[in-house]
Amino acid sequence: MKIGICGTGRMGAAIAQRVMAQGHDLTVWNRDRxxxxxxxxxxARHAESPAALVAASDIVIVMLLNDAAMQAVYHADNGLLKADLAGRLIIDMSTVLPETMVELGTAVTEAGGGFVECPVGGTVGPARDGKLFGLAGGSETDFARALPLLEQLCRRTEHVGKLGAGAAVKLAVNLPLMVYLQALAESLTLCKPLGLPPERLIDILADTPGAPPALKMRAADIVKLLVTGERAATQFSVSGGKKDLLTAVNYAKKLGTTLPVAASAAAVFAEAEAAGLGDTDVISGMPAFWSTRTS
Structure with missing residues (x-):
C-alpha cells in the first residue's frame, strides 16, 4: 500500500518506521524537513507539501502537535484540503479537541475523501512495535477501510463512535496518567524527610494498588533521574503532557463543566516547562521535578 505520514516528530517517525517494517511504500512530509x-x-520518499503527500498516497496518517498545527496543515495553500482527496483516506492520530476532528474530518469527506480520527495511546516504543491503542471515530465505512492498516499499528483498536468521539476518549485516557505523575511527585515529597533511598521508595510505591503499569515499567528511569540527574530518552514530553491536560480542561469548559484536578496538574506541568524541562520525558521528569524543587 502507498502510505503517507504527515508529521514526523517522535511519534510520527516511530509510526513511519512501523509502516516501513510492514512493507508499505512510504512517503513523508514535515514542516521541518x-x-x-x-x-x-x-x-522513504519526501513530499514537498501536504497536498503532494496526498497525491503520492492511498492512505495518509496525520500526527501533528496540536489544534493550531492541524488547522495550518489542513488549510494551507498547499495543505491537505487543497489536494484531490477523491478515493484517498486520511487517518488523523493527533491528540486535539473533538471539534477540530469534526471540522476537519467533515471537510475531508465533503471533498470526496474518507476520514477516520484515531488518536493513539502509547509512546515511541509501542509505536515502533505496532502495539499502540487506537481510539477511532468516524463512519463505519471509513473505519472498515482503515482497520487493516490500524491492525498493523495497534495492539487494540476501538471504534468508539462518530467523528469527535475518538478525540474525547483519548483525552480521557491521557488525563489519569498525567494527574498520577503529579500525585506520585507529591508522594515522594511526603517521604523526603525519611531519607529512604529512591530505589527503595519507588519500589514500594510501584507495588501498591494505585500504581499504574507505567510506573512499574519506568521505575528505573525515575530512580536514575532522582539519584544521578541523568534523563532518560524522551518518549512523551512534559510539554506534550501539559498540552493534553489543557486540551482536556478546555474541552470540559465547552461541555459546561470543570476539571479542577487536571487544571491544577497542568499548572505544575507549565511550571516544569518554564524551568526548562519541556522536552524531558514526562514519566520520569514530572515526579523528579516536584519532589526535588526547593521552594
Whole structure:
C-alpha cells in the first residue's frame, strides 16, 4: 500500500518506521524537513507539501502537535484540503479537541475523501512495535477501510463512535496518567524527610494498588533521574503532557463543566516547562521535578 505520514516528530517517525517494517511504500512530509531525513535515508520518499503527500498516497496518517498545527496543515495553500482527496483516506492520530476532528474530518469527506480520527495511546516504543491503542471515530465505512492498516499499528483498536468521539476518549485516557505523575511527585515529597533511598521508595510505591503499569515499567528511569540527574530518552514530553491536560480542561469548559484536578496538574506541568524541562520525558521528569524543587 502507498502510505503517507504527515508529521514526523517522535511519534510520527516511530509510526513511519512501523509502516516501513510492514512493507508499505512510504512517503513523508514535515514542516521541518530535517525531521524526515532519517526516514528518507531508510527508504522513504519526501513530499514537498501536504497536498503532494496526498497525491503520492492511498492512505495518509496525520500526527501533528496540536489544534493550531492541524488547522495550518489542513488549510494551507498547499495543505491537505487543497489536494484531490477523491478515493484517498486520511487517518488523523493527533491528540486535539473533538471539534477540530469534526471540522476537519467533515471537510475531508465533503471533498470526496474518507476520514477516520484515531488518536493513539502509547509512546515511541509501542509505536515502533505496532502495539499502540487506537481510539477511532468516524463512519463505519471509513473505519472498515482503515482497520487493516490500524491492525498493523495497534495492539487494540476501538471504534468508539462518530467523528469527535475518538478525540474525547483519548483525552480521557491521557488525563489519569498525567494527574498520577503529579500525585506520585507529591508522594515522594511526603517521604523526603525519611531519607529512604529512591530505589527503595519507588519500589514500594510501584507495588501498591494505585500504581499504574507505567510506573512499574519506568521505575528505573525515575530512580536514575532522582539519584544521578541523568534523563532518560524522551518518549512523551512534559510539554506534550501539559498540552493534553489543557486540551482536556478546555474541552470540559465547552461541555459546561470543570476539571479542577487536571487544571491544577497542568499548572505544575507549565511550571516544569518554564524551568526548562519541556522536552524531558514526562514519566520520569514530572515526579523528579516536584519532589526535588526547593521552594
Amino acid at each position: 530535517a525531521k524526515t531525513q532519517s526516514l528518507v535515508d531508510a527508504g
